[in-house]
Amino acid sequence: MKYADLILASAKRIWLSICTAGLAISATALNAAEDSDWVGQMQAQEKALAELESLNGPFDPSLVEPLQAMIRLLEEQSEHERIAELQERQLALMRTNLGLENPQLIPLLEDMVLTRIAIGEFDGVTDNLQMIRNVSANIEDPEVLLRAIDVLAHWYLTGGAGDGSRRRATNFFEARELIEDLEDAAVELYGEDSPELVPWLYSSAMNAYQLVGLLNSGEGSSGPTIRELVRHDGGTRLRTSARGFSLNPLWSRTVTPVIEEGELVGELYLRQGIGKIDDMADIFEAEGNLEAQAMAVIYRSDFQLLMNRGTAFSRYREAQELLLEAGIPAERIDLFFSRPQLVPVSRFYPTLEEAIAHQEAELASWRPDQEDAIYVAPFTAWDESSPNVSEPVSDNAFWEFENNYHQVDLEFRINSRGGVSSVDIIAADPDDRRSRRLARNAARELRFRPAIVEGRGQRLRDVQMRVLLPRRED
DSSP, X not given: OOHHHHHHHXXXXXXXXXXXXXXXXXXXXXXXXXXXXXXXXXXXXHHHHHHHHHHHOTTOGGGHHHHHHHHHHHHHTTOHHHHHHHHHHHHHHHHHHHOTTOGGXXXXXXXXXXXXXXXXXXXXXXXXXXXXXXXXXXXXOHHHHHHHHHHHHHHHHTGGGOSSHHHHHHHHHHHHHHHHHHHHHXXXXXXXXXXXXXXXXXXXXXXXHHHHHHHTOTTTTHHHHHHHHHHXXXXXXXXXXXXXXXXXXXXXXXXXXXXXXXXXXXXXXHHHXXXXXXXHHHHHHHHTOHHHHHHHHHXXXXXXXXXXXXXXXXXXXXXXXXXXXXXXOHHHHHHHHTSOEEESOSSOXXXXXXXXXXXXXXXXXXXXXXXXXXXXXXXXXXXTTEEEEEOOOOSSOOOOOOOEEEEEEEEEEEOTTSBEEEEEEEEEESOOHHHHHHHHHHHHHOEEEOOEETTEEOOEEEXXXXXXXXXXXX
């Protein structure tokens, strides 16, 4: 059977199931819809749909309009499961009449993603995002494809990661491959020396941070991530010292890295991330953009702090000098460096004013009850299995994934190299032992760019922070 015939057959089955249900108003909608006008509108669209089908056949494009009108009405009642059925019917009609990869399918596929998120059909979301990527490959504007790949990668990192550390590890490496594809495609599109490449280079650097965070998580993510990493890359890059790693018996299918005290598992991947940021700095230097070059130097230093490298501070001083050379007022530079900042920062800001605006927006999102308290921006953890890693972000994702968060307010010290110690719990909501433990342990693994005065990191006591731990509803 040809692929087009399969599409037609699938469409018929979907349509028959809808007809079997009679497209009658569901009991839920009837109970919710006391407005007789809504009922009348729905019945009118059902009648129009039936008449058009009888007149033109089950695959005529004229059926799309009444289907869309019914979907809009059902959205008023949050009838997501019925909406999903009608959207499948729409998709079959449009693919039959327009072709399997017509760009006009994208708005409908995006709507289907939102519907399936609402009803928890996460595998279906992945399928729809894959379709969007395939369709985007046929659009003349290549940036559309870049955005589609980025959205799919973000889904694998967040909503599509699924429950369980093993599936999360598997999907992380799906995202990792997509991010590598993104960088390759961006290089081909923009060239190796284009500033347009910078966001994709930083996305690769952040993915290295996420990988190292998973490798060093103490909440169940490290083992599955190490196994997946060895399967993809081999174990060589886990050699952070002369001692290397320990190969366990073959039947156990595991590798145990052996590291020196103070080292992170997988530090070589962080160094790769630094290499991406060095490429960014080189691009800005070639452009003669001193301010953006300075910002890249700051971000590079942040990655050095993640590895507990004291040389980061000489780089911060270098960045300050570049900013002054670029004509940035000294008081703005001092303001930026006077605030402790959790690192790495999720997005790259090429100007100091953008970075300061980001700092101020984060600080404004929460503040302690005590007016004179020293505090830093809230930290949103990626997941319960990786509470030491910040939640991934994307500027291209078109959905808001609903998470329920447990809030834990902490107080701790930040030393002169950005490390955290003496963590105390101030409050937790809800107040349960597991959330307290996760938040306390996560905070100890965090790293800050400390307040820097005259080139030196400053120690701070009694710093407060809110930790948000995602808890998805079953």
